[in-house]
Amino acid sequence: MSRPVLVLDLDGTVCLGDTPALLYATQVAAHTDAPEALLETAEAFLGQRLPEDAPKTLTGAQDGYEAVKILGLTAGVTEEQLSAAYVSSRAMMSEQPGDIRAPEGLADLLDGIDAHRVILTNSPGSGLDAILEHLGLRDVVDEVRTDALKPTRMIGHLDGFLETFGTVDTPEWLMSVGDIWRNDLAPAVERGCVAAYVDAFDRRQGPAHVRAGSLVDLYPAVSEWSNDPSAFIAAHPLKESVPC
Template sequence: MDPLSRPVLVLDLDGTVCLGDTPALLYAEGVASFTDAPEALLELSEGFLARRLPESAPKALTGAQDGYEAVRILGVAAGVTDEQLSAAYLSSRAAIGEHPGDIRTPEGLVDLLGGIDAHRVILTNSPRDGLDAILDHLGVRDVIDEVLTDALKPSRMTAHLDGFLATADAIDTPERLMSVGDIWRNDLAPAVERGCVAAYVDVFDRRQGPAHIRAESLVDLYTAISQWSRDPSSFIEANPCKEPVRC
């Protein structure tokens, strides 16, 4: 198949392709270093990631989309400035190469990506610094066609999607692009608005908005991703965009 005619699979990195608590914990360590009570911030960060928050935890944490947002909420509450938060984030990303800890891909992801005929993209807000070491540790280099860093999601997400669609000659057939991610506002809302397929990895059961497919784990979406890659038009007809079910 001509590369330009291949459907486009856009994958978020943290929380989607890259699992594990180490990145958020490294960020928490950096943020905590700017506070008067670093142990408290670290303890709450670990509690959030383990889904064992004490009753005394700030209520704002219950709505955090991932570990990074939880750490940011705690940092802001402790008086950490935006500049300090940014410095802690950049430092944590650079450190992952030397301290990968528990980072890993979802089981079977490399086989999935190696077995589908699609242009496979990692689109991440992460900086380039430290990313090569992460990709090497995850073992995904040979099954990814393109990596875009510093993506500025969600503000630039629609522009990225339009660029991918144009390259694939799919401006009028946006269902030929699937965006996969764990943050609805960043990865999925712009895709839904553009008419692309949205695959929601709702790790923390936030149920933020509509998507074509959703599951708590990316592994549970593998079959759907494979089906989409073979026939995007039929897939989106069979899987219309749906609002989350709320219990």
């Protein structure tokens, strides 16, 4: 029997707060000659108050993680060091959650919809169960997939969900929700699934069926879609960067 599938990104979508990016920045900064400068610039990016002398490439960063990566590469940190710093920061986050939180009301939304609820993340699995418990989401998701390698393998993940839940010929029965267009939404658009864009930094990277500055503002769309995916996509055709 066909069933809607709701695919949710983790960081920046269902997990909010600056702690994840700041922990990553701390680990990356340890490989540089001026760790304080990197941390200060990372904090300025997250606060959307970049100084005029900040690297121009930061203006296009999609989130805090990408900003820290840009700062690290600029300071001579290698890709291998960046990868190790990311893994270390994720392990730290389960013990130092800091300000991480779920969007207000998300647990109630997920508890109230009839869909297979998935969190799909590039994050490693270590410590993730504790993070979901902290967020209050562990009991309202049906599946968690880590090390997802988005966007490279995103189409494969989507196809797998569509086949498992009997919706290969009706891809609009899958909604992908995320804050990074190229990772979470472009593959969904390509596959014919519903794309719900959490555009927190107002990047307007590409088309989506619905778009808003926060996941909370997309709750009505998620509920409407889960009730009747086919009617939803007919009422919300794909469009360029138009707020929900």
